[in-house]
Amino acid sequence: MISRFPNLFLRPSMISRFPNLFLKYRGAAVRNHRFHHRPLSPPLALTMPDFRPPEHQVAGHRASANKLGPLIDGSGLFYKPLQAGDRGEHELAFYEAFSTHAAVPARIRDTFFPRFHGTRLLPTESRPGEPHPHLVLDDLLAGLEAPCVVDIKIGAITWPPSSPTPYVAKCLAKDRGTTSVLLGFRVSGVRVVGPGGTVWRTERPEVKALDTAGVRRVLRRYVSSVADEGMDCALATAVYGGKGGVLSQLRELKAWFEEQTLFHFYSASILLGYDASAVAASGGEGGVRVKLVDFAHVAEGDGVIDHNFLGGLCSLIKFISDIVPEIPETQPLGPS
Amino acid sequence: MISRFPNLFLRPSMISRFPNLFLKYRGAAVRNHRFHHRPLSPPLALTMPDFRPPEHQVAGHRASANKLGPLIDGSGLFYKPLQAGDRGEHELAFYEAFSTHAAVPARIRDTFFPRFHGTRLLPTESRPGEPHPHLVLDDLLAGLEAPCVVDIKIGAITWPPSSPTPYVAKCLAKDRGTTSVLLGFRVSGVRVVGPGGTVWRTERPEVKALDTAGVRRVLRRYVSSVADEGMDCALATAVYGGKGGVLSQLRELKAWFEEQTLFHFYSASILLGYDASAVAASGGEGGVRVKLVDFAHVAEGDGVIDHNFLGGLCSLIKFISDIVPEIPETQPLGPS
Numbered sequence: 001m002i003s004r005f006p007n008l009f010l011r012p013s014m015i016s017r018f019p020n021l022f023l024k025y026r027g028a029a030v031r032n033h034r035f036h037h038r039p040l041s042p043p044l045a046l047t048m049p050d051f052r053p054p055e056h057q058v059a060g061h062r063a064s065a066n067k068l069g070p071l072i073d074g075s076g077l078f079y080k081p082l083q084a085g086d087r088g089e090h091e092l093a094f095y096e097a098f099s100t101h102a103a104v105p106a107r108i109r110d111t112f113f114p115r116f117h118g119t120r121l122l123p124t125e126s127r128p129g130e131p132h133p134h135l136v137l138d139d140l141l142a143g144l145e146a147p148c149v150v151d152i153k154i155g156a157i158t159w160p161p162s163s164p165t166p167y168v169a170k171c172l173a174k175d176r177g178t179t180s181v182l183l184g185f186r187v188s189g190v191r192v193v194g195p196g197g198t199v200w201r202t203e204r205p206e207v208k209a210l211d212t213a214g215v216r217r218v219l220r221r222y223v224s225s226v227a228d229e230g231m232d233c234a235l236a237t238a239v240y241g242g243k244g245g246v247l248s249q250l251r252e253l254k255a256w257f258e259e260q261t262l263f264h265f266y267s268a269s270i271l272l273g274y275d276a277s278a279v280a281a282s283g284g285e286g287g288v289r290v291k292l293v294d295f296a297h298v299a300e301g302d303g304v305i306d307h308n309f310l311g312g313l314c315s316l317i318k319f320i321s322d323i324v325p326e327i328p329e330t331q332p333l334g335p336s
Numbered sequence: 337m338i339s340r341f342p343n344l345f346l347r348p349s350m351i352s353r354f355p356n357l358f359l360k361y362r363g364a365a366v367r368n369h370r371f372h373h374r375p376l377s378p379p380l381a382l383t384m385p386d387f388r389p390p391e392h393q394v395a396g397h398r399a400s401a402n403k404l405g406p407l408i409d410g411s412g413l414f415y416k417p418l419q420a421g422d423r424g425e426h427e428l429a430f431y432e433a434f435s436t437h438a439a440v441p442a443r444i445r446d447t448f449f450p451r452f453h454g455t456r457l458l459p460t461e462s463r464p465g466e467p468h469p470h471l472v473l474d475d476l477l478a479g480l481e482a483p484c485v486v487d488i489k490i491g492a493i494t495w496p497p498s499s500p501t502p503y504v505a506k507c508l509a510k511d512r513g514t515t516s517v518l519l520g521f522r523v524s525g526v527r528v529v530g531p532g533g534t535v536w537r538t539e540r541p542e543v544k545a546l547d548t549a550g551v552r553r554v555l556r557r558y559v560s561s562v563a564d565e566g567m568d569c570a571l572a573t574a575v576y577g578g579k580g581g582v583l584s585q586l587r588e589l590k591a592w593f594e595e596q597t598l599f600h601f602y603s604a605s606i607l608l609g610y611d612a613s614a615v616a617a618s619g620g621e622g623g624v625r626v627k628l629v630d631f632a633h634v635a636e637g638d639g640v641i642d643h644n645f646l647g648g649l650c651s652l653i654k655f656i657s658d659i660v661p662e663i664p665e666t667q668p669l670g671p672s
Contacts, residue, residue, distance in 0.1 A: 156644055157492055161517045172508070181497045184643035212640065258650055304548065305654045307520035308492055311647025314594055318641045 050074050051122070056141045058189025058201065059151040059269070060294075065125050068132060078114065078139040079122060081132055087296035092119065092135060094263070094295040101262065108256050111249070112292055114138045140291050146193035146276035150222050151269050151293075154312040156184045158267040160299040171267075178208060179215055183319070184312030186210070187218050188269060193276040198227045220323055222272070225280065233323060238286055239274045240324040246272055247324065249290040250317050257310040264306040267297040270316070386410050387458070392477045394525025394537065395487040395605070396630075401461050404468060414450065414475040415458060417468050423632035428455065428471060430599070430631040437598065444592050447585070448628055450474045476627045482529035482612035486558050487605050487629075490648040492520045494603040496635040507603075514544060515551055519655075520648030522546070523554050524605060529612040534563045556659055558608070561616070569659060574622055575610045576660040582608055583660065585626040586653050593646040600642040603633040606652070 051071040053063040063069025068081040082088030095116040098104060114137040121131035141147040158180060159171040178186040187210055191201040202218065210218065223235040240246045250270075271291045279286030387407040389399040399405025404417040418424030431452040434440060450473040457467035477483040494516060495507040514522040523546055527537040538554065546554065559571040576582045586606075607627045615622030 157517065161512065168508075168512075172504075176497065176504075181493065183640055184647075212638065258654070261654070302548065303658075304519055305651050307647030307651040310650055311520075311643035314646055315641050315643040318594070318597070322639075 051079070054078065054139065054141070056144075056147040056149050056191055056273075058149055058191045067126075068124060071122070071134070072139050072142075076139050076142040077117065078137045079120065079134040080137060081122075081134050082119070083296055088133070090298070091294075091296045094298045095135060095137075098263070098295075103262055104260075105256070108253075112253055112256075112290060114140055114291060114293065140271060140289060140293070141273050144273065144275035144287055145278065146197065147273055148192045148222065148276050149271060149273045150190045150218070151188040151271055152185050152316060153180065153188050153267065153269045153294075154185050154316070155266060155268075155308040156181050156312060157308045158297070160264070160266045160297055162299070179210060179212060180312075183212060183215060184315035187215055190218055190222055192222055192224070194227045195225060195280075196227065200229075216319065216322075219319055223323070225276070235274075235276075235279050235286070236324040238279050239288055240320050245288055245324075246290055247317065247320055249288070250313065250320070253290065254310065254313050254317065257306055257313060259305070261301040261303045261305050263301050264299040264304075265292065265295070265309045266299060267294065268292055268309070269294050270313075387415070390414065390475065390477070392480075392483040392485050392527055392609075394485055394527045403462075404460060407458070407470070408475050408478075412475050412478040413453065414473045415456065415470040416473060417458075417470050418455070419632055424469070426634070427630075427632040430634045431471060431473075434599070434631075439598060440596075441592070444589075448589055448626060450476055450627060450629065476607060476625055476629070477609050480609065480611035480623055481614065482533065483609055484528045484558065484612050485607060485609045486526045486554070487524040487607055488521050488652060489516065489524050489603065489605045489630075490521045490652070491602060491604075491644045492517050492648060493644045494633070496600070496602045496633055498635070515546060515548060519548060519551060520651035523551055526554055526558055528558055528560070530563045531561060531616075532563065536565075552655065552658075555655055559659070561612070571610075571612075571615050571622070572660040574615050575624055576656050581624055581660075582626055583653065583656055585624070586649065586656070589626065590646065590649050590653065593642055593649060595641070597637040597639045597641050599637050600635040600640075601628065601631070601645045602635060603630065604628055604645070605630050606649075 051073055053069055054072045057070060061067055061069045063071055063081075070081070071079040073079070080091075082092060098113065099109070099116040117136040117138075119133050120136050122134050123131050141149060156175065157171075158175055159168050163171075175181050175186075180186045187202075187207055189202055189204075189207055191199060193199055200221065207218075217231070220231045220233050220236075221229075223233055223239045224231040225234040226232055238245070242248070269292070271289070271293050273287070273289040273291070275287040387409050389405055390408045393406060397403055397405045399407055399417075406417070407415040409415070416427075418428060434449065435445070435452040453472040453474075455469050456472050458470050459467050477485060492511065493507075494511055495504050499507075511517050511522075516522045523538075523543055525538055525540075525543055527535065529535055536557070543554075553567070556567045556569050556572075557565075559569055559575045560567040561570040562568055574581070578584070605628070607625070607629050609623070609625040609627070611623040
């Protein structure tokens, strides 16, 4: 149980690039949290629910017999293995700080972030005797019959400013080699369910090679209802536009980022999701979801806004608003 | 005349990191512009007006007997020597493209940019036989009796994405060594005129060493009416707040940056200016000016917003709005 995650279990204190994050936001009970991973509760251990890799995963390591990767259990929960080294600890610390932080508006937390349900040790296929700690989160695409998802890593800079130079150099090469520096974001993966259940998804080498034109194509393909490479943008208005659509949600998120100085979300992603079946059926509301994920490199804001995330978010908003013709916002009804 | 500026005069075609900038926006006449610097007109050459380094210069090379630097002539014009190598050509090309670009709103051009009056060859003290080409621009602080100015370089990234790796490494070291990466901007220089005409200004080593707290201090000192290091922020409401104040102008600029995809302003600065005498006299309007300057590293936007400048601008807005208590905007009067 120790070998895979030595830092988490052996070190006397949490070590992090951002120690203040822990000191400021985590109480003593939370600081010791790592010693209290809930094991599988007896009924769960006995019945061993149907843990499986989510079909809708489009980025990151995929779980297999030899590899750790996220799992879902069919009940609406998503289990993300703690990453090795500081990253896992750091993401856990973020979720703990964020989920109880008094200055985070409930509306923002509930709308734009996965709900955090603590951690759980899960057995792993490759090392049966070594259960691995997982973050337990909401499955963001639970309940969608035909989940369509795009993962977009936000920010021209993907490394926290305090990172050591070799790490900066490594990230910078990726950021310049993809669209991150140029656009302020890059697409990490896409999955679209078309008519008849056909699935169109990007492969990793392809997605890494996307240029500006490729990003535009992918964002159009994501809202197209076709069985092949074609693009009709038939769902653009339903998914991107309108009340509750992607643009409206991104603009609400932007307003928060113009003010919030608590966290800087380096290397985090925005996950867009919708239900192709629901959109096709209703022609309107399609369970559109806009969520932030991947918090292994979050830094404390220290009174400064996250200009890097905000800039990338504004760029994404512009890209999407170029796809869907702007629907003029209706004037709110109020007492006349 | 050739030795100091070989590129400008010898090369058969403009060479630039961003050749499209020239191809798209510059007509044939403009492309040949470099062969047609207006020499001093005879009356000017005869009378030789009082060219002198501007007292209010706070960043960049200062003109002296041995060094080229900007000059003013007392008639409201500002002469900026073309920088060596590609930079000078590039800044000239930007001014020519920008000043005639049909997609730039006149209000934005007139409010936030120095007016461009072409180029002029001026004799230099150090090499009397070698006149040097200068950009002729509006002196942004002309007419202010007691000009107070702060120069703020905007953007966490100060290098155009297509820059060669060694240049990126050099810029990145500066950007990480100053507040650029952390805050999305850095202060390059400040000059404040206090009661009785006392001048407080930052020295270069001091300004380079500013951290987040130092930036907050300088932005407070800039609107303080004191004769020493003290800070009373007495002018914060007059200069930063209110209609026509810095915040209001920065927000108008921000709205343009959320939409404009023509130019990316790497390593450009926002210059804030006001007249300490006018503010003291009227208690209100103080000739507040918000201007962009330094365009040697502008890149073409190619349909993408300048998320890097926009993010830094939003961060600056937040810093300044933390200093002046927000004055609620009045509802615009319209037909009921």
